[in-house]
Amino acid sequence: AETIRLVSSSQVITSVVSVVKELLENSLDANSTNVDVKLENYGFDKIEIRDNGDGIKAADVPVAAVKHYTSKISSSEDLENLATYGFRGEALGSICSMSEVLITTKTASDDFSTQYLLDRSGHVTSQKPSHLGQGTTVTVLKLFKNLPVRKQFYSTDKKHKEEIKKIQKLLMAYGIIKPELRITFTHNKTVMWQKTRVSDHKMAFMAVVGTAVMSGMVPFQHHSEDPEVFLSGFLPKPSSDGCLTSHSSAERSFIFVNNRPVHQKEILKLVQQYYNLKSHKDSNRSHPVFFINIAVPPSAVDVNLTPDKSQVFLHNKESVCLAVENVLTSLYGPLPG
Ligand code: ADP
Ligand code: MG
Incomplete structure (x- = not known):
């Protein structure tokens, strides 16, 4: 079962870029206006995305990373009138199956945030209170450690640099289409790119080019x-x-x-x-x-x-x-x- 999970997961999560894309889309679906993306060692040691969105209700956390759980659609009609980036409920579960995942989250009605540690099957193994404000922070550690072949594929310096460029372009794309979104992108403590909140698509496109x-x-x-x-x-x-x-x-x-x-x-x-x-x-x-x-x-x-x-x-x-x-x-x- 573990193998089947890994195989199906590796269709959604093929690279650091795909992890960033899925997590960012989750942040946007949760109405975030502020997203900080931080990578360490090109994302292989750590990928962290912090947002100021709606947060995840305590009751939903245990199922959030279970395959095919989604809070976003409940009927096939919803699928035809899709208003969210996500709808398949695959990303979090897939990421869990190939890394160590921490989720820290707080909704508007929570008094404080809680940090959850998830295992490879997406189940919560421990939790503790945290100091972070409203929103969600997903931390992905040691990506692909259990898939050495995939990690190998990305091991050249050139590939690494290309990946960083791809992530930057991806963030730019969402920055253009969401003018109100503030984004920072940091790699190994160096700010690679950032965008402030602007009023329209023109200003957003200008911020990029x-x-x-x-x-x-x-x-x-x-x-x-x-x-x-x-x-x-x-x-x-x-x-x-x-x-x-x-x-x-x-x-x-x-x-x-x-x-x-x-x-x-x-x-x-x-x-x-x-x-x-x-x-x-x-x-x-x-x-x-x-x-x-x-x-x-x-x-x-x-x-x-x-x-x-x-x-x-x-x-x-x-x-x-x-x-x-x-x-x-x-x-x-x-x-x-
Ligand atoms: P999907 O986006 O297709 O619903 P995911 O596996 O990406 O599936 O996420 C599962 C669920 O976890 C989402 O439906 C949502 O309820 C919750 N979730 C994930 N990330 C966030 C976030 N940053 N803010 C709020 N809720 C989140
Ligand atoms: Mg999603």
Whole structure:
């Protein structure tokens, strides 16, 4: 049973990045406006995420890390109108099966916070009072210690640095889509990146890409009906060179579907095609900076495609791509042919 648990867990939790993503999404689902992410030794010794959200009720803690427990949906209708990042109840349990987990939490009605120690099956083995304020802190120690092969895979210096960059980009994505969110990201006591609370998407995007790059961007909005697609965001001005990053590790393109950061290769390719055409850039080397939020009715998207939810299935993908092409054509002109 332990092995089966590990195997299924390793589909959700494949890296330090995936742990950070799951914990951050839990913090956001709990209405946090303040999140501190701290790593030690690239996350292998320690990953800690502290939030100021709703906290977990004492009665819910014993089940929170049990596989398939979720407080977020209770019917298939909820699944079709998903308002939260999480819904499968897999992350905490999966993380427990491959690390040592401490959860410290306090709700608004608790007098003080409590720190819980969890075992590999997600059960509470001990608890003690703590001094932390309202919210939840999840501490993940010795990740992958029982999966030496996985740890080995990430053991080169280059891989480590890439992972840190990926985490930073992930945090930036949530920082853009949640302007009100304050985030700090610390690795080995060094602050790697931070963002303050701002008022709107424009300010949030600027906080991520900087004022110089932002001055070369244009906002756009596009609405098409039947099927309903609403697009908004920022694209580089046709003439602007400052919006390019030449290293894929410093890539600053952000695509969201209903506020969820996603990988959408087709849309990324479209933007690159149109932009590179206009700016005569070698399309293999240039990565235009942009931010596209795609809003569709919740029933038109299936977020259950991959274990890590980084890809989504759009029921009207052609219409969405067409809408994106409309925006791109009006900005950069039509593609030849
Ligand atoms: P899911 O997010 O799919 O519900 P998880 O395994 O990620 O599943 O979390 C299980 C449950 O633990 C959540 O449904 C939620 O009730 C609780 N939880 C986890 N992290 C937090 C947090 N930071 N703040 C409040 N509740 C949390
Ligand atoms: Mg979750």
